[in-house]
Amino acid sequence: MAKETEVIKQKLELVEFLRGYLTLLPAGKNFKALCPFHGEKTPSFIVSPDRQMWHCFGCGVGGDIFKFIMLYEHLEFPEALKFLAERAGIQIQSLNPAQQREFGVLYDITDAAKRIYKEALSKNHEAQEYLKSRGLHLDTVEEFELGYAEGGESLTLGLLKEGYDIETIVRAGLAQKNTRGLYRDKFQERIMFPIANQVGKTVAFTGRILPSALERMRAQGMTMDLPKYLNSPDSLIFNKSKVLYGFDKSKQAIHEAKSVLLVEGQMDLLMAWQSGVKNAVAVSGTALTPNHLERLRRFADTVIVSFDNDEAGLKALERALDYFHSFDFHVKVIGLGSHKDPADACLADPEFLKKAIEWAKPAMQYVLDVYFMPTVYKKHDIPAQKRVLRHLLQKVQSLRSAVEQNIWIQEIAKRSGIREHALLEELSSLDVPRTVDGEETDFDSSSRPKEQTQGDLVARRLLALALTREGFLDILKTNSAFLPPAYQEMLAHPDSEAIGFLELEASYEFAGLDEAKLGKEFRDLLGRLESGVLRERKMILQERLKQAQSAHDDTKVAELLREFSELAKKIDILSK
Numbered sequence: 001m002a003k004e005t006e007v008i009k010q011k012l013e014l015v016e017f018l019r020g021y022l023t024l025l026p027a028g029k030n031f032k033a034l035c036p037f038h039g040e041k042t043p044s045f046i047v048s049p050d051r052q053m054w055h056c057f058g059c060g061v062g063g064d065i066f067k068f069i070m071l072y073e074h075l076e077f078p079e080a081l082k083f084l085a086e087r088a089g090i091q092i093q094s095l096n097p098a099q100q101r102e103f104g105v106l107y108d109i110t111d112a113a114k115r116i117y118k119e120a121l122s123k124n125h126e127a128q129e130y131l132k133s134r135g136l137h138l139d140t141v142e143e144f145e146l147g148y149a150e151g152g153e154s155l156t157l158g159l160l161k162e163g164y165d166i167e168t169i170v171r172a173g174l175a176q177k178n179t180r181g182l183y184r185d186k187f188q189e190r191i192m193f194p195i196a197n198q199v200g201k202t203v204a205f206t207g208r209i210l211p212s213a214l215e216r217m218r219a220q221g222m223t224m225d226l227p228k229y230l231n232s233p234d235s236l237i238f239n240k241s242k243v244l245y246g247f248d249k250s251k252q253a254i255h256e257a258k259s260v261l262l263v264e265g266q267m268d269l270l271m272a273w274q275s276g277v278k279n280a281v282a283v284s285g286t287a288l289t290p291n292h293l294e295r296l297r298r299f300a301d302t303v304i305v306s307f308d309n310d311e312a313g314l315k316a317l318e319r320a321l322d323y324f325h326s327f328d329f330h331v332k333v334i335g336l337g338s339h340k341d342p343a344d345a346c347l348a349d350p351e352f353l354k355k356a357i358e359w360a361k362p363a364m365q366y367v368l369d370v371y372f373m374p375t376v377y378k379k380h381d382i383p384a385q386k387r388v389l390r391h392l393l394q395k396v397q398s399l400r401s402a403v404e405q406n407i408w409i410q411e412i413a414k415r416s417g418i419r420e421h422a423l424l425e426e427l428s429s430l431d432v433p434r435t436v437d438g439e440e441t442d443f444d445s446s447s448r449p450k451e452q453t454q455g456d457l458v459a460r461r462l463l464a465l466a467l468t469r470e471g472f473l474d475i476l477k478t479n480s481a482f483l484p485p486a487y488q489e490m491l492a493h494p495d496s497e498a499i500g501f502l503e504l505e506a507s508y509e510f511a512g513l514d515e516a517k518l519g520k521e522f523r524d525l526l527g528r529l530e531s532g533v534l535r536e537r538k539m540i541l542q543e544r545l546k547q548a549q550s551a552h553d554d555t556k557v558a559e560l561l562r563e564f565s566e567l568a569k570k571i572d573i574l575s576k
């Protein structure tokens with residue numbers, strides 16, 4: 001494999017290749033561009049023709065041509081290798097031929113199944129009527145290539161007839177052996193939603209059982225194994241913790257809107273799409289994972305959530321909130337009124353979602369509204385109130401920004417009548433965020449992303465750079481208060497493994513740069529870190545000032561104003 005990657009790198013000149021994706025401007029012997037991986041107005045994406053490497057100083061990502069295309073097109077390494085080999089016009093030999101064949105076969109058979117399902121839908125009146133009753137138009141059905149699984153052995157037989165062997169059909173998750181040892185189709189009497197990967201290739205299916213089939217099977221006493229929605233099992237080409245339904249079609253719209261509507265089911269997504277909301281994806285019957293969010297974060301700053309309007313939906317939302325916050329997303333929630341889910345709302349009123357998106361509330365406000373309903377936050381029921389407050393404070397704790405925490409503490413104080421400092425005390429007594437209770441999730445602490453905010457990324461690079469020069473390190477130590485706690489900790493333990501690793505990275509990263517450039521970079525990073533921290537302080541001050549003003553506390557106002565102008569001066573100096 002190593003040989004192929006080298007050949008590809010020789011054939012595809014990085015700068016020329018990137019011109020196909022970005023507008024590159026000369027910057028000394030390097031080039032710069034607006035980073036495609038985070039929103040920015042001044043270029044911090046640097047390309048080095050000498051080293052055939054790129055790096056973004058805004059968000060900290062970087063690497064070679066492979067890393068770029070994996071991030072940009074959301075490909076796994078084998079797919080990226082294939083993609084670039086085609087571009088370079090070379091044959092890949094060392095990609096294990098058996099594995100290469102297996103990829104191809106699975107793509108092909110999934111595609112063949114999609115074709116058979118589509119054809120079956122065109123012939124099945126009941127399935128067509130069902131889709132019509134749910135409000136789907138024919139062009140939506142065609143665009144998303146919905147189909148129908150007749151059941152029995154019809155798909156299996158069709159695929160055998162096309163030359164696929166039974167082992168492959170089973171491996172692709174399309175057939176399974178029943179208790180009597182006979183092969184039967186996995187999907188029986190279901191509407192089939194093909195699931196595509198990021199580049200639009202069909203990799204799996206979700207099947208929604210027809211209501212009449214469900215009734216009949218239940219009447220026959222079959223209640224086991226009869227979920228309303230059934231997903232393909234994971235395979236070489238399908239990893240359900242990575243794929244989001246609709247993403248292949250909506251990613252451009254998400255990128256343009258910088259926001260994404262997140263719904264639970266396929267029907268929700270299709271109805272949203274049909275009513276003109278194109279920047280949407282569905283999690284489709286699986287728990288939200290860091291992989292999903294990482295993918296979305298590159299395209300969007302804001303997530304607008306519209307989950308089912310029931311207790312399970314609220315639970316899913318609250319669970320998701322912690323995740324969103326750890327990725328520093330701005331989160332809003334749509335209230336569905338009396339509709340049970342977004343699909344239902346769109347069916348009743350095709351304009352509903354568009355309006356609802358405009359009126360979406362910040363997630364925390366939505367959660368507070370629910371928990372401060374008189375039926376939940378009961379007057380005179382102190383244990384119940386305590387439970388609610390602790391629960392809400394845990395949500396606040398998961399917020400990354402101190403400013404945001406502050407805003408919501410104030411709001412909780414206002415609604416509960418409990419003084420702010422009592423709430424803050426309670427907040428500080430809470431345990432560090434626990435892992436998510438039970439439930440299928442990849443969100444254990446080890447997979448939780450450790451560097452997401454820009455502040456973290458800047459701090460990491462700054463520390464790495466400081467490790468290359470004694471002088472820098474001394475300066476950083478005297479300014480360590482500006483570092484996020486994790487980096488202060490690292491700075492205080494120079495013998496730790498983390499520092500050792502960072503040192504390695506730094507020697508690679510900064511090798512060959514001249515002293516003047518290193519010095520400038522160091523000052524820039526330090527300045528950015530400091531101004532970020534000061535800006536956050538300024539926002540907190542602004543909040544407090546507003547409060548003091550509305551309380552007509554003149555002495556406090558004067559004191560805060562003094563503080564404020566000092567801070568503003570400091571920020572001003574830094575920005576010069």
Ligand SMILES: [Zn+2]
Nearest residue numbers: 035038056059
């Ligand atoms: Zn960037």
